[in-house]
Amino acid sequence: MLKTKKSERIAAVTKILVDNPNVLFNLDYFSEKFNAAKSTLSEDILTIKETFERFGLGEITTIPGAGGGIKYKPKWGNEPTKDFLIDICSKLKDPKRIIPGGFIYMTDIILSPALVSRIGEIFADRFSHKNPDYIVTVETKGIxxxxxxxxxxxxxxxxxxxxxxxxxxxxxxxxxxxxxSQRIQTMSLPRRAIKEDTKILFIDDFMKAGGTAKGMIDLMSEFNAEVVGIGVMVATRDPVNKLVDDFFSLLTLNSVDTQTGKIDIIPNVNF
Amino acid sequence: MLKTKKSERIAAVTKILVDNPNVLFNLDYFSEKFNAAKSTLSEDILTIKETFERFGLGEITTIPGAGGGIKYKPKWGNEPTKDFLIDICSKLKDPKRIIPGGFIYMTDIILSPALVSRIGEIFADRFSHKNPDYIVTVETKGIxxxxxxxxxxxxxxxxxxxxxxxxxxxxxxxxxxxxxSQRIQTMSLPRRAIKEDTKILFIDDFMKAGGTAKGMIDLMSEFNAEVVGIGVMVATRDPVNKLVDDFFSLLTLNSVDTQTGKIDIIPNVNF
Structure with missing residues (x-):
């Protein structure tokens, strides 16, 4: 195989890293694939790392040692995240979204691939220090x-x-x-879906009183799984006392006035 | 802002393109962001394009003219796709997957982000010439x-x-x-979910007789939407005559022998 130029290796390595968030790649893998010395690749990776930092494009982490390697971690930074959430709020404030009963239509947001990829990256960044083994959700809209x-x-x-x-x-x-609604509901999970003694991060689109999250915690205890985090896209302000204490919501829905069409929804600023 | 080096621009532009498949970026956007002449950026993009081609990393398309720009299209090529599907088949052949009733457990496959991203890219490549306006699925497993x-x-x-x-x-x-099962089932979709006179691509995890796909076509006709493609991960060989004529399945499940534990499943080779 022909030698590769620095700019070519950088294009290829960047593509592979970004396509596989949080996957650890061994330096040998790139070294063989692109027919270049490991020292050369280390320099290439340093260039990628510094460029990502400079332009706020994410984090490249190098883990030293025999089991080590390089990985890409999506990271947006506080200001761009706040701007992104403000933008989603302004979409959600459209009075046409009000549905009889005081609900708001959010389905188009959670079905837009560009928006949900970004939200997924925000949750991942927020909860990465908890090192969960699984993401758990309840069908359908959180999927x-x-x-x-x-x-x-x-x-x-x-x-x-x-x-x-x-x-x-x-x-x-x-x-x-x-x-x-104070109705009795059912949740179920196949035995083989989760290994015992693992850590889970719960992700959902919406939380009102927190009944679903509470039910999920109970179900997880049947698997001896520990819930290390709860992240939802939108939580209603009321009821203030929810059935779970500790959760993180990207947006808070303060109120929906069906008379005037005013939807009061604000971004969370605690990152 | 300081000038950027070629290798830095290539890292940053590659990151942005790969993060946003099929999003068209104007050359001006990169030119301003990285403080470089458009002619310089054109050269950078040519390097990325050629590198992606050489290593089978996807397609960079340049659309000329005023409304034009650059976009990245995921593309894996026939051989890597075949190898990937053979690998999924070998995972699915594990006799432990057989569930009473002759079903096979596939849930872990469709819940593995690395596998589903890749499958999504294979479907996208296969159906891109149909130019659908929406992807449609029926809850839950196809989501x-x-x-x-x-x-x-x-x-x-x-x-x-x-x-x-x-x-x-x-x-x-x-x-x-x-x-x-020959049971009567219901499907529903909010009026505002789909604009009239649009083209849709249906994606699902599994097809046996095709009843769900047939129901979906009927529902879409209520929205004057045209179904331009049907893609499923696994279709059973039997019944041979399905309720829809034209569908594309990545894998064909020929048979499940609950006695011997033999699962006969093969990749589709027509790409």
Missing amino acids: TLAIMTARAMNIPLVIIRRNVKVTEGPSVSINYLSGS | TLAIMTARAMNIPLVIIRRNVKVTEGPSVSINYLSGS
Whole structure:
């Protein structure tokens, strides 16, 4: 194979790293693939790292030693994240989104791939120090946010179902009280979906009273899994006392006035 | 702002392009961001394009003219795609996956972010010439594949629900006959989810008789939307005559022998 130029190696290495967030690549892998000395590649990677820092494009981490390597971690920084959330708020403030009952239509946001990838990266950055083994969500609307968070963290997703599916084998089911409607609901998860004694990060689109999150914690305890974080895109301000204490929401929905069409929603500024 | 070096611009431009598949970037955007002449950036982009071609890392397309620009299109090539599918088949052949009833457990595959991103890119490449306006799936298991296809094509996702949700406004519902169980089922979609007279690509995890796909086509006709493609991860060989004629499956499940534990599943080789 022909030698590669620095600019070519940088294009190729950047592509591979960015395509695989939080995947650790051995220097030997790049060295063989691009027919270049490891010392040369180390310099290339330093260039990528410094460029990413300079332009706020994410973090390149080098882990030294035998099991070490290089990985790319998505990172947006506080200001760009705040601007991004303000932008989503202004989309959500459109009075046409009000649905009878005082709900707001957010489905288009969670189904826009560009927006959900970015939100997934924000969650991943926020919770990476908790080192979860799985992302967990409850079907249906949290799934796109959850898989994008899973992608950014390079860990598997687990979807809790509302009812037992025969195609997934033996399952554990629990009943729980939905916080807002006070109805008894069911959640279930196949036995083989989660290994015992693991750490999980719960991601969902919306939290009102926190009944779903509370039910999820109960279900996880059946798997001896510890919930190390809860991240939701939107939480309502009321009720102030939710059924779970510790959660992180990107946006807070203060109120929806169906008379005037005013939707009061604000970004969280604590990153 | 300081001038940038070629290797720095290449790292940054590659990052931005790869992070945003099928998003068109104006040359001016890069020119301002990196304080470099457009002619210089054109050369940089040519280097990225040639490197991606040489190492099979995807396609960089330059669209000339006033509304033109540069975009990155994920593309894996036939041989790497075949190898990838053979690898998924060998994972799925594990007899431990057999579930009473002759089903096989595939949930871990569709919940692995690395696998679903890649599958989404394969679907996107396969169907890009159809220029769909939306990706459509039916909850729940197709969602991860569908959002990754939507990401690769840079178009929104639409999720058909199994029942009407009050939080999504006025909806259209249809009843359909599930192909295998011959039960009457319901599908519904909010009126505002899809614009009229658009083209849609249907993505799902599994197809047996094709009842769901047939129901989806009927529902789409209520929105005057044309189904321009159907892509599924796994289709069973039997029944040979499905309720839809034209679909593309990545894998074909020929048979599951619950006695011997033999699972016969093969990759599609027609790309």
